[in-house]
Amino acid sequence: MTGALAAVRGYVNARLGRRLLLVLVAVLSTVSLCFLALVIVIYRGQLIEDHARASLEVNHLLQATLENAMLKRDIPGLRQVVDRLGEQDGIAAVMILDPKGEVRFSSRKAELGQIVRDRQIATALENRRPETAFVTGADGSDWLRSVNPVANKPACKECHGTAAENPVNGLLVVDYDAAGIRRNALRTAGLLGFSGLLVILASGIGIWIAMDRLVLGRISQLRCASQDLAAGVLGARAPVQGNDEIGTCAATFNQMASRIETMLDHVATAERALQAIIDSIPDGVRVIDDAFTIVRANDAYCRQVGQPKSRVIGERCYRSSHGRQEPCPQTLTTCPVVALRDASRRTVKFTDAHRARDGAQLFVEVSAARADVPLQQGMTHCVVESIRDLSQAVDLSQKHRLSEIGLLATGVAHEIHNPLSSIELALSAIRESLVDGSVPRTHMDYIEIARTEIGKCLSVTEGLMRLSEPPRDAELVALERTLPEVMSLLAFQFEQAAIRCDLDIEDGLRVLASDSDLRMIAVNLAQNSIHAMPGGGHFGIDGRRAGASVVLRFADTGTGIPAEDLDRIFLPFWTRRADGSTGRGLGLSICKAIVERYRGTIGVASTPGEGTEFTVRLPAADAGEA
Known part of the structure; x- marks a missing residue:
């Protein structure tokens, strides 16, 4: 039972229209029931009043007959009138009581001589006014009892004494069958209830149609537009109908959607600009969150591992660069994600061997630092890695080395090569200026030896200068x-x-x-x-x-x-x-x-x-x- 109630409650709460319909039916039903109860009470009172008026008329007639019979001493005629009146449709009994409540005449012979005491008789006797009310008989049947006191008159002085001594000669009591009255009341209540139901149904349908067109339908359109916007349809807009509260809400929603679309365009542009910036970096760059997932990477890193960017993003870092199925063991290699969890360390630098998609090893130098990066789930602690391909560093090292040798060779050229060239030219000039035979032959040989050795030195310096030339x-x-x-x-x-x-x-x-x-x-x-x-x-x-x-x-x-x-x-x-x-x-x-x-x-x-x-x-x- 509880589960069924929960299911019904969930079904009703799932839609605003269902809740409004339930409230509408409950309110109309409550109002109609209250109105029906009020009508029944009023109608019942009116019905009692009508029957009381009718019973009083009968009592007045019976009273006149009684007074006439008593004056004429026609007791059998009075009893006959009471019996005939008790046989009428809708009349249960007719009684004449003395002031003490004893039944002197009755259409029900079994009640003769009995004392009748009830609130209506006592009230009528005390107030000397007619009383009418529903009572329950000894057999459990319901009656509408009309009690009419018969006042003492001068003509009755001989039998009843003076009016001062006995103001009331007796009480005329007529019991009407209340079942018929109640049936009429119930029939009338049923008609009123059915009419009220029709009124509720017609009113509910009319109010529902008006509410659907003026409220629920427009809210449904606004809901559909908001769902489309939440699903990523940035062009979703709600139709604006009128200038009421819902129309104003729809217009405000459209303004908000336009601003969101503009802001997302700006964010997308900034994302593309940021990606273009990191893609322009020659070294590989990747951003890793605390769960070892690559959330961003540049083109250089994708080329290093030989994988498209769509496959790199979202991949585990240890699977992407090392081909592992689990995080790298800390005892064998440096993991920057783990190393930088230590708050005292801001950066880490180390060399490592990455594995490309084809299985080839790539020796790299990794520089990593901590950074808080805005992601979809909010600000996230991440590690940013800069990955330098050491095979490219070899070319840079070679150029640096050759540059150093080039500087040395330039110094040698200035400090050795040029003086040696001058010496060689001077010896050649001396050799040409000497006349054959003017100096000993051995001196000439020494000059030639010096020129030969200087030539060797010049060859060595020229070779060194060529070696030091940049590519x-x-x-x-x-x-x-x-x-x-x-x-x-x-x-x-x-x-x-x-x-x-x-x-x-x-x-x-x-x-x-x-x-x-x-x-x-x-x-x-x-x-x-x-x-x-x-x-x-x-x-x-x-x-x-x-x-x-x-x-x-x-x-x-x-x-x-x-x-x-x-x-x-x-x-x-x-x-x-x-x-x-x-x-x-x-x-x-x-x-x-x-x-x-x-x-x-x-x-x-x-x-x-x-x-x-x-x-x-x-x-x-x-x-x-x-």
Whole structure:
């Protein structure tokens, strides 16, 4: 029962129209019932009054008959009148009582001689006025009793004494059957109730139609517009009908909807501007909430992980960048989301290895900071990560390194090369000014030796200056000239390390590249070989033409590279030297970046304990002519 009532209550409360209809029916029903009760009471009183008036008329007639019979001493005639009147329709009984309430005459013979005492008889006797009221008989039947006192008159003095001694000779009592009266009352009440029901129904329908058109229908339109607006239909508007309260509310709603649409347009524009700004940042950027969910990312980060932005946003950070199914273990790697939960830390910086969609590893430098970011659920504590691709940092490091060497080479050029050139010119002038035979032959030989050594110094400084040049546009580089110059710069290191250096470069090998880049490749690979042969050995460079490519092989007889390290030697900042010295771990990364810049390849083959060979393949400059 309780569940049914709850269901009905929920059904009614779900719509304003149902609640109004229920209230309307309840109010009209209450008013109608009250009105019906009032009408019944009034009608019942009026009915009693009418019957009382009629009974009084009968009593007056009976009283006149009684007085006439008493004056004539016609007792049988009086009894006959009482009996006949008691037989009339609607009359239950007719009685004549003496002042003491004894029944002297009655249409019901069983009541003769009985004493009748009730409130109406006592009141009529006391007030000497007629009384009419509903009473219940001894058998339980309802009567409308009319009591009329018969006043003492001078003609009755002989039997009843004076009026002063006995003001009332007797009481005429007529009992009408109340069942018929009640039936009439109920019938009339039923007619009134049915009429009232029709009035309620007609009034309810009329009020409902008016309310639906003037109130509920317009409110329903306003509700539909608000639901559309809440669902994201920014163009939803409510029809404005009239200037009343509902019309004003609809107009205000439309103004609010227009302002919301304008504000959301501004927010969307700001969002696009913010996204464009972070997309223009070359480093990867992503914003992570406290539940490890990526809420924002830029194009650079999407390129780093090889995934579209629609897949990155909403993804867990550890799944997006590390391919994990659960958060990164804190004992093995740094998680900025966890690390920055410590309120004393505002930023964190570390290096990490991300995994792209194709499985390739990407070594990155991550800088993270805490920030409160406005999201749909409100201000949220987030971590903003700036992710720098270290393979791009290799190019920057190379440029920085070459810039430093370039500054050194510039200083050497000014401090050594130019004075040596002046000395060489002075010796040439002295040599030309001397007349043959004017000085001893040995002196002339000394001058030639000095000029030869100065020429060697000039060649060394020129090679160093070429090595320090920053990367330029591709140019035609002759390898049979460039590589020997580079090796001459390292001749002292080879000699100190007891390493024999051999070059076998095929004539006419040329490539389109930067001369300084090729010198950098040769220097890095040669220095790696020196470190790999701490006890001395052999280093050689072999250059050959192979179809449309130029193949350079840099081989040594050093300690070799373990097989498990071959996949890591080209990674930035990875270093392991056989002679125990420390390095920056960028040499091979630089070489790989340079070779790939010119659409070439670099590979390695190594046998531990026997040696290592690096193979560099570059497109030949005259490949098109061949």
